Amino acid sequence: MRLNVFKNTVLLFVLVLISCGNKFKSEDGVNIVEDTSTALSVTKAIVVGANQTELYLPLLNGKRVGIVANQTSVIFENKMDSIYEVDPETNALILYETQHRNTHLIDSLISLNVDVVKVFAPEHGFRGKADAGELIKDGIDLKTGLPIVSLHGKNKKPTNDQLSDLDIVVFDIQDVGARFYTYISTLHYVMEACAENNIPLIILDRPNPNGNYVDGPTLEKEHQSFLGMHPIPLVHGMTIGEYAKMINGEQWLLNGVQCNITIITCENYTHKTPYSLSIRPSPNLPNDQSIKLYPSLGLFEGTTINAGRGTEFQFQRYGAPFLNPETMTFTYTPQSNFGAKHPKHKDKLCYGEDLSDTSVTNEMTLKWVIKAYKNALDKSLFFNTNNFTKHAGTKKLQQQIEQGLSENEIKDSWKKDLEKFRVVRNKYLLYK
Known part of the structure; x- marks a missing residue:
């Protein structure tokens, strides 16, 4: 299979200028x-x-x-x-x-x-x-x-x-x-x-x-x-x-x-x-799609869900053997490869979702983590609590997902902190 190569359309048909x-x-x-x-x-x-x-x-x-x-x-x-x-x-x-x-x-x-x-x-x-x-x-x-x-x-x-x-x-x-x-x-x-x-x-x-x-x-x-x-x-x-x-x-x-x-x-x-x-930029971010999806699918690193490691579609799919096969119909089997010697669920059939052709908007979304949790046949197997907290930066997110809050309800809880950060961030921007 030919490896997907990044394409930078911004750099096509442009004038390269040398300036002081x-x-x-x-x-x-x-x-x-x-x-x-x-x-x-x-x-x-x-x-x-x-x-x-x-x-x-x-x-x-x-x-x-x-x-x-x-x-x-x-x-x-x-x-x-x-x-x-x-x-x-x-x-x-x-x-x-x-x-x-x-x-x-x-x-x-x-x-x-x-x-x-x-x-x-x-x-x-x-x-x-x-x-x-x-x-x-x-x-x-x-x-x-x-x-x-x-x-x-x-x-x-x-x-x-x-x-x-x-x-x-x-x-x-x-x-x-x-x-x-x-x-x-x-x-x-x-x-x-x-x-x-x-x-x-x-x-x-x-x-x-x-x-x-x-x-x-x-x-x-x-x-x-x-x-x-x-x-x-x-x-x-x-x-x-x-x-x-x-x-x-x-x-x-x-x-x-x-x-x-x-x-x-x-x-x-x-x-x-x-x-x-x-x-x-790292072994498991092979193309633009994986980089766009990474902020959202990266949260799976704090769970027992495989996020495409051990395949050629890293951070473009997710799955696990214990997800409901009736609703999670996409299947794949992680194997040792470049950048993933020991991927989660190595050599085991995983049920999940393929996102390689999914349109990605300019936001971080929780919909895939929430969907995977809802479809976990044994929810006690889902979170690696300490690691998930490190990735999320807070214990609240795991609690909110376990309580069944919707993505919109969870995102509403971030608004004040995001507004404060944008004010601070603006002081240090070099590019508008």
């Missing part, structure tokens, strides 16, 4: 480097922070550099490879996908004689192949020979020793905008460690594919974990750069320390701009 940047000091003390070119009456391609080397290479000159990176940390080339196939009925040549050429950030910086000393790797590892939650060991990158320090192994926060031979750190990881997606937790710990060691941090910003809405229950302080460290909704609607500003501004770092951050912003991006990823 301007560096200034914002009111909250964060250095922002952004495009200041005159807007033209044409649709311009999104340019991610990593691509704007002219803005951050001078900041790395003569410095010993550490980089927080994974497989998404790339510089996109202007050229794109188009892939065609023949329509068997008409023999016409049809363009079915385009793939952007890219070079990894680390390879590019080394070729530009930047003194890259080491790499820090988040969950899933530097090459992004490890299972969710799998502990990653330190190692050596075979291609570059650089030491790789795991931030999802024996420590999630860089130690003083690990930072002792660095002058500056660069953070460049693609996020998907869900609170329990752990890259923003890694961002927190990197910022905290850099602040404590007086090391500046450069953030190469990238668009958030779920950045056009805010939704979900807000994390309660007593349920903080690596799956959620801050009092934000499940869908926060911010880029990594914006989120870093919020971490500083709300004084969420230990003892209120402040990290010296410089953000290389994206060009031609707003929160209303559709954005499609060309590289999997």
Whole structure:
């Protein structure tokens, strides 16, 4: 089966412009480097922070550099490879996908004689192949020979020793905008460690594919974990750069320390701009549909329901052997595969629902979790209570589902917290 490849229609048939940047000091003390070119009456391609080397290479000159990176940390080339196939009925040549050429950030910086000393790797590892939650060991990158320090192994926060031979750190990881997606937790710990060691941090910003809405229950302080460290909704609607500003501004770092951050912003991006990823941000988010569904189906991670792990349709289906086969008529059997060595209900027939062709609106929905719970033949098997609370950020959600509340009733209970968050969020937005 041919793997579904992300398509970024925003980057098709557009004019790519090279423009100068301007560096200034914002009111909250964060250095922002952004495009200041005159807007033209044409649709311009999104340019991610990593691509704007002219803005951050001078900041790395003569410095010993550490980089927080994974497989998404790339510089996109202007050229794109188009892939065609023949329509068997008409023999016409049809363009079915385009793939952007890219070079990894680390390879590019080394070729530009930047003194890259080491790499820090988040969950899933530097090459992004490890299972969710799998502990990653330190190692050596075979291609570059650089030491790789795991931030999802024996420590999630860089130690003083690990930072002792660095002058500056660069953070460049693609996020998907869900609170329990752990890259923003890694961002927190990197910022905290850099602040404590007086090391500046450069953030190469990238668009958030779920950045056009805010939704979900807000994390309660007593349920903080690596799956959620801050009092934000499940869908926060911010880029990594914006989120870093919020971490500083709300004084969420230990003892209120402040990290010296410089953000290389994206060009031609707003929160209303559709954005499609060309590289999997993690092993089990293979395409746009999975990323759009992830905030909703991610809650299944705190239950005994399989959310497509162990298939080629991760976060595009859900099921379990104990769901009612009379109403949940879609079936599949999870098996070991890339990114899921031990999926839930491995080698067992699961009854559930296929969402791979479902239209997804700009909201986080509970309808699938509620439907699965109602169709569980043994409801005592459904929740992994501690894990579900960590994902939801509150105990209330499980209680509301068990009590039989409707989705609208549950969502009404979120409204005040969401309104408060939007006010706070607005202070830190770089893109409107």
